[in-house]
Amino acid sequence: AQSVTQLDSHVSVSEGTPVLLRCNYSSSYSPSLFWYVQHPNKGLQLLLKYTSAATLVKGINGFEAEFKKSETSFHLTKPSAHMSDAAEYFCVVEGQAGTALIFGKGTTLSVSS
């Protein structure tokens, strides 16, 4: 069975400093992995996805994530946080190809000025 574990429920950073949101996954086969962001009162937005191509995936708004099979990790990073990055972030693994998504518990990112 597939699962994801987000290692931090809350991350706080200052504007302009790097962001690291950690995610470990468990899968019985080569997984497809996603990061979604949820802003208050808005729908989930796809930041990036990994589908067995390049292990370093670049997404929108300057975010990127690296798939590390040996560590079963898919951590999300951004070099410099912006106030608008404050939101809830979900690491997601796809079920068997073409089926529903399995969400991690989420990490709340706070950005202070």
Next chain:
Amino acid sequence: GAVVSQHPSRVICKSGTSVKIECRSLDFQATTMFWYRQFPKQSLMLMATSNEGSKATYEQGVEKDKFLINHASLTLSTLTVTSAHPEDSSFYICSARDLRTSGGAGETQYFGPGTRLLVL
């Protein structure tokens, strides 16, 4: 990009009444839509997979007679919460896959903005 809408965005109802939530893909067709439930400060939990023209597939522990799903067309799926009770209060989110790319691994799902249900 692909857009999914939900209606209503918020609904308040009395205990014992039924509430219908619509999920529409606005600029693409979707043979498969998914319904999720999100409790405050928690993750999304899959409730059911809705397939156009056939019965929905419910996750373990989800009462199919309570959460009725109808996927009548390639752009519309509805979730009806029957005889709602306060414990059904939650944030309901739908997602859809584009028919043109369905079936592949890593396919993007497009999410609606969610419907907040409050049962008094």
